[in-house]
Amino acid sequence: xxxxxxxxxxxxxxxxxxxxxxxxxxxxxxxxxxxxxxxxxxxxxxxxxxxxxxxxxxxxxxxxxxxxxxxxxxxxxxxxxxxxxxxxxxxxxxxxxxxxxxxxxxxxxxxxxxxxxxxxxxxxxxxxxxxxxxxxxxxxxxxxxxxxxxxxxxxxxxxxxxxxxxxxxxxxxxxxxxxxxxxxxxxxxxxxxxxxxxxxxxxxxxxxxxxxxxxxxxxxxxxxxxxxxxxxxxxxxxxxxxxxxxxxxxxxxxxxxxxxxxxxxxxxxxxxxxxxxxxxxxxxxxxxxxxxxxxxxxxxxxxxxxx
Amino acid sequence: xxxxxxxxxxxxxxxxxxxxxxxxxxxxxxxxxxxxxxxxxxxxxxxxxxxxxxxxxxxxxxxxxxxxxxxxxxxxxxxxxxxxxxxxxxxxxxxxxxxxxxxxxxxxxxxxxxxxxxxxxxxxxxxxxxxxxxxxxxxxxxxxxxxxxxxxxxxxxxxxxxxxxxxxxxxxxxxxxxxxxxxxxxxxxxxxxxxxxxxxxxxxxxxxxxxxxxxxxxxxxxxxxxxxxxxxxxxxxxxxxxxxxxxxxxxxxxxxxxxxxxxxxxxxxxxxxxxxxxxxxxxxxxxxxxxxxxxxxxxxxxxxxxxxxxxxxxxxxxxxxxxxxxxxxxxxxxxxxxxxxxxxxxxxxxxx
Ligand SMILES: Nc1ncnc2c1ncn2[C@@H]1O[C@H](COP(=O)(O)OP(=O)(O)OP(=O)(O)O)[C@@H](O)[C@H]1O
Ligand SMILES: [Mg+2]
Numbered sequence: 001x002x003x004x005x006x007x008x009x010x011x012x013x014x015x016x017x018x019x020x021x022x023x024x025x026x027x028x029x030x031x032x033x034x035x036x037x038x039x040x041x042x043x044x045x046x047x048x049x050x051x052x053x054x055x056x057x058x059x060x061x062x063x064x065x066x067x068x069x070x071x072x073x074x075x076x077x078x079x080x081x082x083x084x085x086x087x088x089x090x091x092x093x094x095x096x097x098x099x100x101x102x103x104x105x106x107x108x109x110x111x112x113x114x115x116x117x118x119x120x121x122x123x124x125x126x127x128x129x130x131x132x133x134x135x136x137x138x139x140x141x142x143x144x145x146x147x148x149x150x151x152x153x154x155x156x157x158x159x160x161x162x163x164x165x166x167x168x169x170x171x172x173x174x175x176x177x178x179x180x181x182x183x184x185x186x187x188x189x190x191x192x193x194x195x196x197x198x199x200x201x202x203x204x205x206x207x208x209x210x211x212x213x214x215x216x217x218x219x220x221x222x223x224x225x226x227x228x229x230x231x232x233x234x235x236x237x238x239x240x241x242x243x244x245x246x247x248x249x250x251x252x253x254x255x256x257x258x259x260x261x262x263x264x265x266x267x268x269x270x271x272x273x274x275x276x277x278x279x280x281x282x283x284x285x286x287x288x289x290x291x292x293x294x295x296x297x298x299x300x301x302x303x304x305x306x307x
Numbered sequence: 308x309x310x311x312x313x314x315x316x317x318x319x320x321x322x323x324x325x326x327x328x329x330x331x332x333x334x335x336x337x338x339x340x341x342x343x344x345x346x347x348x349x350x351x352x353x354x355x356x357x358x359x360x361x362x363x364x365x366x367x368x369x370x371x372x373x374x375x376x377x378x379x380x381x382x383x384x385x386x387x388x389x390x391x392x393x394x395x396x397x398x399x400x401x402x403x404x405x406x407x408x409x410x411x412x413x414x415x416x417x418x419x420x421x422x423x424x425x426x427x428x429x430x431x432x433x434x435x436x437x438x439x440x441x442x443x444x445x446x447x448x449x450x451x452x453x454x455x456x457x458x459x460x461x462x463x464x465x466x467x468x469x470x471x472x473x474x475x476x477x478x479x480x481x482x483x484x485x486x487x488x489x490x491x492x493x494x495x496x497x498x499x500x501x502x503x504x505x506x507x508x509x510x511x512x513x514x515x516x517x518x519x520x521x522x523x524x525x526x527x528x529x530x531x532x533x534x535x536x537x538x539x540x541x542x543x544x545x546x547x548x549x550x551x552x553x554x555x556x557x558x559x560x561x562x563x564x565x566x567x568x569x570x571x572x573x574x575x576x577x578x579x580x581x582x583x584x585x586x587x588x589x590x591x592x593x594x595x596x597x598x599x600x601x602x603x604x605x606x607x608x609x610x611x612x613x614x615x616x617x618x619x620x621x622x623x624x625x626x627x628x629x630x631x632x633x634x635x636x637x638x639x640x641x642x643x644x645x646x647x648x649x650x651x652x653x654x655x656x657x658x659x
Contacts, residue, residue: 204393207360210380211387212407212458222406226397 039287046280051236054274086282090289093260096175097243097249101190102183103115104239105232107183110192112231115191116198120223130188138185142248145181146172147250181249182239191236196232233297237262241290261286309372309621311336311462312357317366319352319518326352329366334462334496336371341497344506344515345541346643350498353515354464357496358387371461379644381410384454386638390466392447401426401435402449407458421623425453428487445476447541450496456487462494469504481508486645506530514538533659534575539585546586546626552656553578560656568600569647583657588615589629592655594646600647603627604639610639614638618645 046064050055071083115126133141149155149171156168171177189274209219225232246261254260261282268279311599312334327349327402333342355361367374375383386407394403399424403537408418426432429449429551439447445453446466455463465484476657485508490493499505505512506526514521514529514537522529522538537545550562553569560574563585573618576582594615602618605625609632616639628647630636639645 079357109351123480202393204389205395206388207358207380208389208393208395209406209410210360211385212454213381213410214406215381221393227395264337 028287042280042283046277046284048277050275050277053272054269054276054277061277064275066160067275067278068281068285080218085146089261089293090285091245091257092258093262094262096178096182096258097240099179099244100186100243101236101240103179103183104187105236107186108235109194112191112194116201123199123288127192130191133186139248141184142181142252144175145184146252149177149180160258162304173258175254175258177253178250180260181253182243182246184211185246185249187240187242189242193231193234193238194228197228202230203256230301233300237297239292239295244290245286309336310334310369311338311371311444312496313369314357314371315367315369317353317356318364318366319349319361324379326518330515330518330520331366332495332513332520333521334494336494337492337506339485339497339510341499341505341512342507342515343499343502343512343541344521345500348515349518350500350515351466353497354387354466356496357384358385358464368478380441384461386460386463386467387513388448388455388463389466390468390470392439392451394447394450394454396439399438400431400442401437403450404454405455407629408456410427413457421457422453425457426450428456429453430482444471445480446626447479448472448607452484452487460493462496465495465497467498467500469499469647470501476589478598481533484508490543506542514596515542516541516597522544522569526588532573532575532655533585533657535657536583537656538584539583539655542631545626546588547657548584548586548624548626549581550584550656552576555579555656562656564600564620565624566620568603568621570654572650572654572656575658576656583659585655585657586626586649586653588627589613589631591626591628592648592650592652593628593630593639594648596644596646598648599648600649602644602647604645606641609638620647625639 045056045126046063047062049059051057067083068086069083071081071085072078111130113121113295115130118126148152150170151170153172156165156170159165160168171180203250205223205227206219209223212217214222226238244260245262245265246260247266250258250260251265251266265282265286266280268276268282310333311650312332313550314330314332314334316329316331317327318325318329329364330349330353332340342353344350353424357362357370359375359382363376367376368379369375370385382459385604394400395406395605398406399582401419405413405418405422406427408421413421423432423435426435429452431446431449431453434442439450442450448471452465453470466476469480469485472480481504484495484497492524495613497508498504506529509526511523511525512529513523516537522534529538530542533542539545540547548564552560552562552574554561555574555576555578558574559571561571563569564584570582601621604616604618606617608615608617612632614630614636616625616630618628620626626647
């Protein structure tokens with residue numbers, strides 16, 4: 001009885017497998033051309049020698065990584081020590097991206113909750129409204145935000161007109177402006193996965209917990225948050241990772257001190273003063289950081305799915 | 308003695324729809340009380356108001372004499388077994404069972420022991436560390452029961468907890484539930500639309516329809532002395548025959564059947580005129596023609612334990628009779644003229 005059943009099962013399985021290969025070709029081509037190839041190119045470039053006016057000379061060199069990590073003084077004649085300049089840029093970027101992520105979570109979670117608890121017919125409309133601003137190019141949205149919050153911009157005018165403040169707020173060219181820009185750029189990446197998780201949440205679980213003497217706050221902490229956690233983590237990653245490498249918001253909204261990794265990389269590939277191998281090396285280091293984060297995430301969800 | 312639950316003329320309105328119309332019930336302590344009625348009659352709504360998930364539009368609910376209107380669900384000494392179980396998916400079985408104890412501030416060791424005992428009681432000790440998704444429907448149902456019983460509520464609310472189970476398991480669980488109720492002494496308020504379930508488990512039953520309570524009584528009362536057409540028809544099988552009431556007094560009535568035959572019967576009706584008479588098919592026997600109600604056999608249906616005999620009374624009214632398929636009975640055949648004998652308690656005059 002069991003024998004034939006297993007046989008037919010595994011042969012069906014293998015037919016299925018062989019049929020799958022041609023279907024997967026487009027995917028592999030896509031991944032190869034748009035993911036593996038560019039990353040491989042960057043990896044190779046990061047180990048080449050820089051050409052003075054942009055571009056590379058095909059000669060192996062560790063100069064880019066050396067520049068990132070090692071400090072030999074202004075003229076290269078001092079004993080080697082750890083170079084802090086770029087590590088500090090990373091640290092600041094992580095802080096900025098982290099704050100933007102927290103802002104997105106604080107606003108995005110209630111928003112997602114609100115949408116998921118509307119009647120099913122109207123949820124689509126709310127989701128649509130969330131995505132409408134994102135039909136406009138990110139550059140244009142960032143410039144508009146700059147216009148909106150500048151010293152004599154509409155925001156300050158309105159606040160002064162309403163008598164809330166007497167002096168214009170110095171918002172533009174601050175870290176806060178960058179955080180605001182990042183928050184605004186990536187909010188939907190928080191709202192959508194959290195919405196997907198909350199939508200699948202069964203509100204009878206909350207009732208069952210309340211029935212078993214849990215207060216509202218405890219229901220949130222012990223039942224709701226653990227159950228929608230995968231959505232929250234996905235949202236945080238989707239906001240944090242692009243924020244970390246963003247360059248539009250820091251370049252257009254931040255001051256000289258708000259320099260972030262994205263700006264650093266961006267600068268290396270500008271025509272005349274660039275250093276391609278260094279830009280590539282910074283990209284590789286950023287990517288490794290992100291990869292480590294993703295691995296940690298994968299491990300945490302794998303643990304959760306175990307019985 | 309104060310009642311465990313006292314529901315006083317409770318009305319519930321959703322928007323423009325009235326789900327409950329002035330429902331009043333008294334449920335005693337230690338009672339196995341059942342709310343029985345067809346889908347949509349308001350059973351769940353009533354239960355949810357007791358648990359605190361739904362506000363009472365009008366009227367009041369008392370729990371051991373105390374008005375609970377102002378209490379949040381987590382402040383009511385009432386636990387619920389939900390229709391779809393609602394086990395917490397991210398917790399193991401034992402953590403589910405211990406959740407209420409944790410919320411009540413029991414220390415870890417004590418709640419482990421108690422939750423373990425509860426699982427033992429529902430025969431699931433071996434499944435303590437599984438996730439709810441890894442259990443069968445019947446096992447999940449028992450976890451839900453253990454979870455609701457663990458904090459020893461004063462009143463346990465059960466919303467059709469057996470409806471998702473297959474017949475065999477449902478029958479076994481009926482007995483287990485009934486036994487659990489008498490062992491723990493907790494007041495059970497059990498919701499079902501299955502009349503057999505209600506009859507076999509309950510001390511008392513409230514039959515509901517369309518937001519009204521139709522009748523409250525013991526299973527025997529409800530079955531043998533239904534008050535109205537809805538109850539007589541909903542519980543068990545019956546023949547409803549429109550009759551003329553000639554005289555009625557002290558719960559007894561004299562009625563004239565369509566064929567002109569007169570009988571005396573117990574009565575829920577208080578006035579003369581046209582009413583419905585309920586005749587239970589299993590309380591009727593067939594005899595030789597000339598004695599009792601005259602009828603002609605039209606069809607005989609074999610049901611295994613029973614025979615269903617469809618007859619037509621003189622006057623043209625159709626009726627069904629149930630005969631136990633015992634060795635000694637003579638099986639009638641279509642066309643036979645017979646005399647029907649109504650046994651004690653076969654007929655009941657209804658109020659509508
Ligand atoms: N939140 C609500 N809003 C509007 N109407 C509701 C709501 N909840 C219940 N109702 C209506 O109230 C009536 C009673 O519902 P209830 O759930 O109490 O029925 P029930 O007796 O439990 O039925 P079932 O056996 O199908 O579970 C139904 O007609 C239902 O449509
Ligand atoms: Mg219901």
